[in-house]
Amino acid sequence: MRFLVLAGRNLKEVYRDPVSIGLGVIMPVVLLILFISMGKNLPIETFSPSTLTPGIVVFSFTFLTMFSAMLLAKDHQSAFLTRLLTTPLRPIDFILAYSIPFLPIAFLQTAVCFTVGILFGMTLNFNVLLSLVVLIPIAVACIGMGMIIGSLCTENQIAGIGSTFIMAGSLFGGAWMDLKMVGGVFNAIGYILPFAHAIDATRAILKGSDFGTIANNLYWVIGYTLCFFVLGIFSFRWRTKR
Amino acid sequence: MNKNEGGIQTIGLTKKYGDRMAVNGINLSIKAGELFSLLGPNGAGKTTTIKMLCCLLKPTDGTAVIMGHDINKAPLAVKQIINVSPQETAIANHLNALENLILMGKLYGLGKEESKKRAEELIELMGLKGRTKEPVKNFSGGMQRRLSIAMALISDFQVLFLDEPTLGLDPHARRELWKQIEKLKGKKTILLTTHYLEEADALADQIAIIEKGIIIASGTPSELKNEFLGMQTMVIKAQKLTSDCIEGLKAMYPNIRMIENGIEIKAKKLVFDDIVDYFRSKRAKIEWLSMKEPSLDDVFLNLIEEEKNQ
Numbered sequence: 116m117r118f119l120v121l122a123g124r125n126l127k128e129v130y131r132d133p134v135s136i137g138l139g140v141i142m143p144v145v146l147l148i149l150f151i152s153m154g155k156n157l158p159i160e161t162f163s164p165s166t167l168t169p170g171i172v173v174f175s176f177t178f179l180t181m182f183s184a185m186l187l188a189k190d191h192q193s194a195f196l197t198r199l200l201t202t203p204l205r206p207i208d209f210i211l212a213y214s215i216p217f218l219p220i221a222f223l224q225t226a227v228c229f230t231v232g233i234l235f236g237m238t239l240n241f242n243v244l245l246s247l248v249v250l251i252p253i254a255v256a257c258i259g260m261g262m263i264i265g266s267l268c269t270e271n272q273i274a275g276i277g278s279t280f281i282m283a284g285s286l287f288g289g290a291w292m293d294l295k296m297v298g299g300v301f302n303a304i305g306y307i308l309p310f311a312h313a314i315d316a317t318r319a320i321l322k323g324s325d326f327g328t329i330a331n332n333l334y335w336v337i338g339y340t341l342c343f344f345v346l347g348i349f350s351f352r353w354r355t356k357r
Numbered sequence: 358m359n360k361n362e363g364g365i366q367t368i369g370l371t372k373k374y375g376d377r378m379a380v381n382g383i384n385l386s387i388k389a390g391e392l393f394s395l396l397g398p399n400g401a402g403k404t405t406t407i408k409m410l411c412c413l414l415k416p417t418d419g420t421a422v423i424m425g426h427d428i429n430k431a432p433l434a435v436k437q438i439i440n441v442s443p444q445e446t447a448i449a450n451h452l453n454a455l456e457n458l459i460l461m462g463k464l465y466g467l468g469k470e471e472s473k474k475r476a477e478e479l480i481e482l483m484g485l486k487g488r489t490k491e492p493v494k495n496f497s498g499g500m501q502r503r504l505s506i507a508m509a510l511i512s513d514f515q516v517l518f519l520d521e522p523t524l525g526l527d528p529h530a531r532r533e534l535w536k537q538i539e540k541l542k543g544k545k546t547i548l549l550t551t552h553y554l555e556e557a558d559a560l561a562d563q564i565a566i567i568e569k570g571i572i573i574a575s576g577t578p579s580e581l582k583n584e585f586l587g588m589q590t591m592v593i594k595a596q597k598l599t600s601d602c603i604e605g606l607k608a609m610y611p612n613i614r615m616i617e618n619g620i621e622i623k624a625k626k627l628v629f630d631d632i633v634d635y636f637r638s639k640r641a642k643i644e645w646l647s648m649k650e651p652s653l654d655d656v657f658l659n660l661i662e663e664e665k666n667q
Contacts, residue, residue, distance in 0.1 A: 117463070117464055117466075120460065120463040120464055121460075121464065124449055124452060124456075124460050127451060127452060127456070128449060128450075128451045128452070131451040131492070132451065189450075193445075193447065193448075193450070194443055194445035194446070194447040195447045195448065195449055197413065197443060197445075197447060198441065198443055198447035198508070199464070200413055201411045201412070201413060201436060201439065201440075201441045201443075202436060202461070202464045202465060203433055203436040203437045203464070203465065203466070204464065205433065356415075
């Protein structure tokens, strides 16, 4: 269980960087409150708390990509990763230690956003807990993407690429706009990427839809999760190969 | 463990990057408990050798056996028994010094209490006490370096790799580290690379000089000095130094030249007592005397120069 030792360190490393936590948790909450407030003057479904909240939760996960990529790249550039590679940790220990610490952050983001959503009128029921069926895979997909970027890019490059990824998540996820209304290429790209599928599936679960309704979206999300995570493992192995 | 399983043996250890040969089939034999120093100019292949021995790099050819474990066949077993102080300062910036040390202790399998106890000892030893609660990103470069070295000393290693450990340390910290390394001699097998030749001279049992990935000389520090330079020099200033007196001395040491108010003698082995006795017998009063051993710097520079000229 040596991976837990390294995972503990990685968790501290992220939590002790207040800017990261500020960005990853507070910024989505600010956006959520902003759009809900706009919805009070513009009463459309997109800005209702039960529609907005799942979207903002998924959007907040795109920050996990930035965090995991940054941690990996920093450790690599500072030679700390090289030192760790001389310890008796196995490759699987590294994969777990660089992934697991971001799951509590994902839970924190989810809990904070749902709490705010509920405070503004979203219904609290068992479906909120059930939505984790979709939210956990999309969070893992974002962490996997972070491992890909962190393995292949330098710290400076990540600042740009990570922001682009967050931007893609916000524009093509449909968190605060209806992609179907925008239509065309924008909508097509949105549904090629995993975010819109994750948001649609979470919204459907919160509405109490059956599995048949969310199955297609869930498969897309799980497919991306497997793809990103496997690619993340390969990228990490490539970066640290002997 | 039988005798052959102790220490480090490299067998044709080779690393090639494209057409460039970084390490060219080196064969080293380091006994268990020995402090072995690898010297060489920048880019000679020292760090590449250490990286292969630490299982960070896969050799292009050849192998090495560390305490009976083959680096190609059993890298995890090798990693269990080694620790490394890399050339670069390698620490976790947002953790404090104690957390950094405990982290390394636990990664090498020490329990929580044992890691904490050793971490506190190392903090004291490395002069980091008083700032243990502070994130190490606030430390000075020298303090970070000391912590990075301490992280290599926390585990129960059998083999320690020190890649230019004293680089960036002030003279006091360097001497303190030397003392710690001295304490490990005989108990742990240590491979040290350094640019400070006086360091290798003071600490190493055996030395190998590497250039362009090839071992060009090896032996104990004194063997290298005698074999490759060999000349000791003595300068004597004396009263009543007659030509008769000098002629007699030339029978013992032919390589003598006159200098102002004295002589300079060069020989493979100068016997101090014999020379002083001879001067007394000739009633010549020695006013000043100095003796200079060839330094490892001389050997190193000589060998590297020879290698370049070939």
